[in-house]
Amino acid sequence: MALALAAAPLGCSDDGSVTDDEASDTAAEDTEESTGDGEDGESSDTGEATTESTDTTDSSDTTDTGETDPQCAALAPGLNSGFMVDGLAREFYLDLPADVEAGGPWPVVFSWHGLGDTAANFRGLFSGLVDNPAMPFILVTPEDTDFPISAFGASFPMDWDTFMIEPNGAGNREVALFDAVLECVDQRWGLDASHVHSTGFSLGSITTDMISTVRGEQLASVATYSGGYWSNPSNVDALLGIVANWPPHAVQNKYPQLLVHGGATDTIELVPGVYTMDFSAFAVNDQSFLIDKGHPVVTCDHGAGHTAPVSVSPTTVIEFFALHPLGTTDSPWAASPPAELDFCAFDL
Template sequence: MAMEHPLWRTSTALGLGTLLWLGASACGGDDDGSGGSAGSGGGTGGDGGSGGSGGSVVAPHCAALVAGMNTAFLVDGTERAFILDLPTEVETAGPWPVVFNWHGLGDTAQNMSSLIAGLVNDPSFPFIGVTPEDAEHAIAGQSFDWDVFSVEAATNTEARLFDEIMICLDQRWGVAADHVHSVGFSLGGIATDMLGVTRGDQFASTASYSGAYFSNSANTATLGMLSSFVSWPAPTHGNSYAQMVMHGGTIDTFAMGPVTVHFDEYAVNDQAYLNGMGHAVVLCDHGGGHTAPAAGMMPVQVFEFFRGRPRGTASSPYAGGLPSDFSSSCTFYGGS
């Protein structure tokens, strides 16, 4: 795997005069992959991720899920698509860890899934990978991919997609409830952080490349007039999932008119914010700007982090030092 995956790079070709400062990868196209046929239908709610060993009753739309691209998966009346990367023994073993994987603005699930597909059979941490495709969430008539701006926990589009996929995965193959994770880059990192707020009771650990918590007032205070577009609830759960927070240093920025967004500042703000709520944080600065992944912060290291930190861990395995293959720029901060 190359040190810098070209499909995760940001593009300065994205125009100003829009909210694209939130953007990450504009690379890739609108190809949504070839994959298999999709599940249709979709549930009507639920918490998702109960974790178990599957079950004898599998809803038809859950039974229709296949490895590869799934389309026409109905969630609250909207058809959604996502890629499933499945371990070889998915039908005969389990329950399985689950990792959600969110792409940056303008990118595609097909591109993003290529970063995790080769890891699902890692004997030390086999897992089911879920890479959603965005539904072109619109603000003022323009698509911003994910519903991560004005957030209502019960009805948020991405949180509800998470709910319904988790229900199906548990019915079909069984979910290891202590190993549910999420990772994303830029706008996808913000989606991961948003799920930490709205569905954080279910996560063991998460990871974000150039993300941001917009429930953190230190972040929204930097947005100026753009803050009117952003409204998140405060976290209401008490689950102290761990998080790997990665950024590209002082050049990890995007200019939007009079506002320059500094993702490195968001990362530092969020380390303090998360620590204050009891979350352990690994904070990393790869220094490469608004791009990912980077040496020592590759998917291999992210999944090593996930493997070592199941939900409910009382004492972090990283309190005494990080693994030797992690970037030297990474520092562990224990939660309060």
């Protein structure tokens, strides 16, 4: 079983359905069309500086001296490597608004790739929108660490540390990175605390849901393509429960969520004949789960399977974020939903 899990990325299937790479490429094409500038929507590093930091200062050891942490000072557009968090070197891409040094404070959007994908590829989903007029923002696209999952006497990589989660995310790699990057953004350019958002695809969306579970008080609104809350008992059967255990969802901040899924074919057979992960079922379960806990929810079944579709575009996601800052109680979409989302359910 362990070998089967290791060989089955969440973004692909044996029947030729869309992979994570293809999903992000497809959505990136839509971004280019939406922004009117194809070059901005590409995931190329052309013209962007890359920092290969050798500073081993742990970003969690910040003080209140008013001085910028050396790691924060070293951040640059493009790939940032060697960013130390709790003794672990991390990588992530930064895409910055053109006037980042003059403006601010800035909204921040985290974007987590699917299993088997890369940050370099997935970055293009939203990078062309950082200068959008509705909400210019800083985009953070983390790279995974091939996080190992142990089960059935074997260990295998599953990209993100999003399975066994302690209360408040204690000791979690992705939560620690989230915290450290936000601290650096605030030190370096100024953080707009009313606009911290997270999104992703597949296992990256599940990572967003995990971040929402333990850092939900900080999140203004979130959007997930084919994700799932593993704090929702309806999503965790006996088999998944062997490797996944989250704390209860006890977030007081009722952040709005855009739940996007691909309908009946939004599935991945992780263990042939034994376990199929059904992202559509996750979304349906999470719709009622979140509503029951007081969260405004927009649920979109695009019907195209396990992919990030053009029908719920990156531009739409950023519009959702712009209109739903921290503490939103009356969603503008309740009275005036976007015409292009006429296939979605608005529980706002």
